[in-house]
């Protein structure tokens with residue numbers, strides 16, 4: 001984590017633009033990071049499409065997802081996703097919520113997303129499935145009430161990602177680079193898993209491979225290399 005607030009706001013902006021550029025986000029989706037010096041706050045943009053986010057769009061919220069200063073701009077409706085996960089998971093320093101088309105077949109079918117490619121070992125062996133109807137019956141499917149955010153955080157449990165029925169996914173990380181890598185790798189895995197399933201011979205990494213590959217992928221060199229690559233691609237797309 002950067003130790004400076006303006007660095008953190010820049011990282012939030014870049015992470016949002018990267019995930020838009022890589023097809024994880026479209027008009028919707030958001031990334032937050034925990035505040036670099038106050039673990040009781042987090043940084044999330046104002047309501048704006050993620051590919052357009054600038055550092056100046058990034059606002060501070062407390063863990064009840066209330067803005068620290070009175071807002072003059074529209075806020076994301078689903079910010080309780082972020083606040084409730086930061087409350088439940090002290091180890092989490094960055095959160096991403098998205099509706100990527102790659103994961104949607106899993107959100108519809110309930111078929112488990114499992115690590116089938118080595119880069120996606122970082123999503124973990126288990127990605128839980130959250131059905132909002134279990135606690136709330138019919139809803140708009142948006143996660144807007146604190147109790148809805150808490151229910152989602154319970155479903156996430158100790159894992160790195162959770163699928164949300166007919167809606168999308170929420171992904172967490174120990175820092176923003178890890179979060180971006182995991183969010184992209186999870187979508188790549190979803191595409192590969194569907195294609196391998198269509199070919200008729202689907203299998204997963206072993207538990208030992210998942211652990212070893214995750215540790216390798218989350219070492220400093222791959223984290224720096226992926227962040228540099230995706231940042232450069234997002235910057236060149238803006239020219």
Ligand code: MN
Pocket residue numbers: 078097098099142167168
């Ligand atoms: Mn959503």
